[in-house]
Amino acid sequence: MPRKTYRQAINEALDSEMARDENVIVIGEDVAGGAGGSGEDDAYGGVLGVTKGLVGKYGRTRVIDTPITESAIMGAAAGAASTGLRPVAELMFVDFLGVCFDQIFNQAAKFRYMFGGKARTPLVIRSMIGAGLSAAAQHSQALHPIFTHIPGLKVVMPSNAYDAKGLLIQAIRDDDPVIFLEHKALYETQAEVPDEAYTIPFGEAEFVTEGDDVTVVAFSAMVARCKAAADTLEKDGIEVELIDPRTTSPLDEDAILESVERTGRLVVVDEGSPRCGLAADIAALVACKAFAHLKAPIAMVTPPHTPVPFAPNLEAAYLPSAERIAAAVRATLGETVPAE
Amino acid sequence: MPRKTYRQAINEALDSEMARDENVIVIGEDVAGGAGGSGEDDAYGGVLGVTKGLVGKYGRTRVIDTPITESAIMGAAAGAASTGLRPVAELMFVDFLGVCFDQIFNQAAKFRYMFGGKARTPLVIRSMIGAGLSAAAQHSQALHPIFTHIPGLKVVMPSNAYDAKGLLIQAIRDDDPVIFLEHKALYETQAEVPDEAYTIPFGEAEFVTEGDDVTVVAFSAMVARCKAAADTLEKDGIEVELIDPRTTSPLDEDAILESVERTGRLVVVDEGSPRCGLAADIAALVACKAFAHLKAPIAMVTPPHTPVPFAPNLEAAYLPSAERIAAAVRATLGETVPAE
Amino acid sequence: MQLDRPTLIEAYRRMRLIREFEDNVQAQFEQGRIPGFVHLYAGQEASAVGVCLHLSDEDYIGSTHRGHGHCIAKGCDVTGMMKEIFGREGGLCRGKGGSMHIADLDKGMLGANAIVGGNPPLVVGAALTLKTKRLPHVAVSFTGDGGSNQGTTFEAMNLAVVLNLPAIFVFENNGYGEGTGVSYAVGADSIAGRAAGFGMPATAVDGRDFFAVFEAARDAIERARTGGGPSAIEVTCMRQHGHFIGDAQAYRSREELERVRADDPLRIFRDRVTADGRLDPGDLDTVDTECAAAIAEAIHAAENAPVPAEDELTTDVYVSY
């Protein structure tokens, strides 16, 4: 199978769905680029090149550059979704949700319920999350817990190129509003990705590694860090069951609970801020529903309760590292923690 | 001591701080009312009358009516706070955070960190939360987990008139941005409230009842429901330790952990949506830090993962009731659950 | 402009139906039979009807917290509406939305909206659908004078101009946003003038005069249908009641409140069409009677409808989950 980057996988998903269904449109800032400029069209294709090439194939009526106007973008996408299009709107950085959140959480997310089931809002909002590029406090947040908190939204966090393509196609075909969160540190990562279209259902976890000693749950860019930790631990004979639920809402509760029932130990690793975060959400789930099987305190590995710092050394310390994850696993197993 | 309503207590706190410090201003929509109208000034005093009378005492330069423009209100308050005023800005319903969240979470909350400790942002944002008045999906949310998630914000949720006054005075004197959440169903509730100014420190829980059987944690309007449940349970000999931490950020972790160490059982009751919510946050805290003392699964009592419905019967079913709370406590104690 | 008799009757019928609806909602609310917050449209009927009379079910409108009038003008069923406002089964939103969220997508009514400034971006989206699918329809946003100051509204106007969409922004300037006067809250000389600054045709009309609204709307809608892009219309009108039912309205002078009663758009319409002989008073009286009967029936149906089944609490959050 051909190896492709996460960026390419996402681009292919968009391309295949636009080819398949003319109601699919892409809208956002510089999703093509060059509108009103003196140079080339498609000059950007998204600020990190993810939508490159689409405008050439589908034209500016379906690949729509906008002013810097996130409320209008999200609102227009929501309004278009409820009247017959299937928009894929881009919120360039998830950090910008503060200037458009109403259209997402009070409008799109609630239409169906408020209107007694009559509305369908097949809207996808693609956005970029995460730290690691020294983009500082307003361009490095994760914020997926905020979307996960909102009833009416589905939240997708692909950790690799293969999942990104299948989950995005699923998102576009889905009839509910979906928040599709791409980690900016993953765009260059590669995986085997089929050329043809395929879907991955929401709410079905992937078991990245299987093991009976400790259950580790992680999403998005944290999966690779957990995998690195698991690989190290394996050398010491510690078998980690690494679960990537892939979507936070719906969440594959069964996969997590069944695993913990077997291992009796849970480490949740998440890049979001800790308070009312996703790590806490999953820890609480297990503390309520698999308590009897727990053999040790649950451990959460997250950033501290601080904004994301700019300086690279501080940012590195901010993010959960493979070392911290491994240490948490060992602590859960009652071993003396080497570092931290 | 005189009995006063929650509304009156909040009004007194504002009044006393405005009298004490001329840098304190109040800004928001219809905080006075009547600007540009043909009738009286101070015609509203806040949509529910909480700021009534202030404009008469302090004038329109310190009690500032605005257009409907939440981003500008919050931004102006944040900008004024960082340049020498101590604004108390009103976000009429917390549900409106979607049109102004950026100024709160990316600006005010992060100034100090991003600017390396140089900024001080003594900003208070007062807002109204909660269901129970059939105000439907866009006027009934709690959303405190979203604020709690954000590093740099403090979050206050008074459950009664006495606390409301002391916590609001504390908030106004505090040098960090504080989100002060008033529950709309509590405005008419009364408590003994001293006439003079007093402060209640953040991060110090109140023990509403003491008991050794089960720890129950709740905030804001849920405290009274838990109290009702505790009263019922007491008749059956079940002693509930009901903790009202009063602020979610900072959170009095010690109070909760010490209580659970004694009782071995925890029920968290919260009005926010369940996913990545405050109940999960506290459950996770205990599952990580007091696991060894737990004798039973943690229980969370929250609304379902749905928007707030309009119809009164559905809304009543949406909110955690004293019955559901009592049932959760009994279940934690291993008793057969009577209802649910 | 000469409107034919059936059109005149229909215009009056919709305005009267709105008034009758609102009068009854007020009475029911005051008797404690309607839960929640309710904002009445009485006094502004010529705006909703003057605009919506040009629209079919294929055209879209987006509304506000003060949405009953827009719903009725757009053809929503008053019984379904009343049940909704009562929070009952069979309501347009199965009792889950209430007054501030009544919607009927089949009628092109995209919903009342409890967020001021909430609907303009959504209406731009509906207009985008129409343009993308090359349909000859339009999307109309109703917004208040207060809502005209919201950032979302400004953004929606700019985006509609940039994409040349068939969107019409109707600003119902009833003088107040809650208790704050428009002369205070709008820094510009006029809402229409500010909208014109965004690069679209904008006019201001007297919203007590059905015919003035009707004509301005016709021009704007015609322009939008034929690819001419968005327009704005500022409709100056008067809110007959308080901001919400129960509002003491201390911010309005006695004289102003008297003027409001005098400037009733229904009376103005009636006087005008009967004075020049286009309609008989009797025709209008018949409409009055029919509307009163329709609303009485709606109230009766709503009162007697059951509340929603409790399992409705958790349904229709998602299409699938």
Add this chain to the structure above:
Amino acid sequence: MQLDRPTLIEAYRRMRLIREFEDNVQAQFEQGRIPGFVHLYAGQEASAVGVCLHLSDEDYIGSTHRGHGHCIAKGCDVTGMMKEIFGREGGLCRGKGGSMHIADLDKGMLGANAIVGGNPPLVVGAALTLKTKRLPHVAVSFTGDGGSNQGTTFEAMNLAVVLNLPAIFVFENNGYGEGTGVSYAVGADSIAGRAAGFGMPATAVDGRDFFAVFEAARDAIERARTGGGPSAIEVTCMRQHGHFIGDAQAYRSREELERVRADDPLRIFRDRVTADGRLDPGDLDTVDTECAAAIAEAIHAAENAPVPAEDELTTDVYVSY
């Protein structure tokens, strides 16, 4: 207008310091020594300096992602800035903010801002402080042509008019927001015209011409200082480089890029003041040399500064917690 020699020299000094700063930042970035995203201000110097030359430390400015020029024009220390951009100890924000968050509150510089449209509401707040405390100072918001379309910016303008605040909205129209041209993104005929529609005086000036900016800013600032309320100034200027360092700028034609180089505001300034004999080329050369030395020193200091101590990660989130 006749500016005295020291003022002219100071104007040139600040513009040159900005240019020198940016040229060096670019070089350092391209060598991989600066982390994160960096947006250069080169080509727009006459805007920041033409405005800020009227301001003291008691006046406030709010800036954007493209903030280095505003910082330097407002008097921020270039060494502290450079350390910040390198992410080092001793940076203006202790290395925790970086290029997009440089701030120096003591200098009245309220911060670069990585949210487009983020600063205008904040600047309105600073102006509110000034008005409330009856201080004779002003607050200036710098925003781009792209940011002029953001709802927060519109709201800020309206609120400033409503409260009659000493705020000035400077719109630096450099033709693009990222890769999208202003003629596409701004539906109105001009940014200044749209701002005027909000009810404040608004002018458009040629931002390649320091003197044009200086005069327009003087009028607006004078008006604000004396209670005349807010104004807007659209400054048409040219971004010499890409949107961020590394941007290939395919959206700009070769001709346009050549024109950008030719229309350099520093060269235009130099030609003008030397042509009419107000300054000698030698004076300006001296400034050039001094600026080059200052920036070289700043780079040297930044390179050699230690990274922040790791415990800085969790400090300064709150004043107390």
